Amino acid sequence: MxxxxxxxxxxxxxxxxxxxxxxxxxxxxxxxxxxxxxxxxxxxxxxxxxxxxxxxxxxxxxxxxxxxxxxxxxxxxxGLAGVALNQSPVHRQARSLAQELAGELGLGANVAERHGDALFYLCHFEGRLAPRAYTMIGSKGPLHATAMGKALLSDLGADDIEALIGAAYPAYTPRTVRDLRALTAELDEVRTRGYATEVEELAFGRACLAAPLRDRSGRVVAALSVSGPLSAVDLPNRQDELALKVIERADQISTGLGYSAVSPMLTR
The missing domain is CATH 1.10.10.10 (Winged helix-like DNA-binding domain superfamily/Winged helix DNA-binding domain)
Structure with missing residues (x-):
């Protein structure tokens, strides 16, 4: 030929x-x-x-x-989007558990990966208390102004974060984190407690709580969140409850991705 x-x-x-x-x-x-x-x-x-x-x-x-x-x-x-999603290990492991979480809590449940300097939604399920007229799947969001973004950044150091998204960030509301110093302080807290929160940082009237998802290597590869209107999420009264539920599901998904919290040194 x-x-x-x-x-x-x-x-x-x-x-x-x-x-x-x-x-x-x-x-x-x-x-x-x-x-x-x-x-x-x-x-x-x-x-x-x-x-x-x-x-x-x-x-x-x-x-x-x-x-x-x-x-x-x-x-x-x-059709092509469906093929791509079905080939995603994170989507396959997270889909049913995220759907269950949305039904149990009545909030939106979301799964996202990091693509470059933004998060990318792989799953989105509505809850009865957080209805939407559209799907979040395929949409993007900023890393610094979202709980999911902070969870995705939680295993990176300050130098890596600066190389990825810079040291100064756009403000979406008066509550948005605007610089690297404030962001790294928040990420220290995320690492300590195992989850991230967001209250009106991206949009007024909305709140979110997210936990990282890890693969076999222990690297953060995605994040799971619940979100909705302030009154439905009600972080002042429900934060501990929501964190427990989200972390529990995140651990199940991470286990499905091959992650083990047991240090290899302990198995020798």
Missing amino acids: PRPSTREVGGGTQSVERALSLLQAFTAESPERRISELAQLSGLGQSTVSRLVGTLEALGFVTHDERSGLYRLGPTVV
């Missing part, structure tokens, strides 16, 4: 990059787009965008609403 020319490979790669950039233009904030918007965002000509979107539509990556003229992500994306 003849090998493709450099020109063909380069052209094919460019088309793939352009098509993927169009898919990335669909976000939680803007889940529907017009061709004109996609052209403006991508910097591509409208005819090029129309051709690429036509191919994406034929393959099921986007769908078109004839009445509004808007495009949205299609079923092929959902």
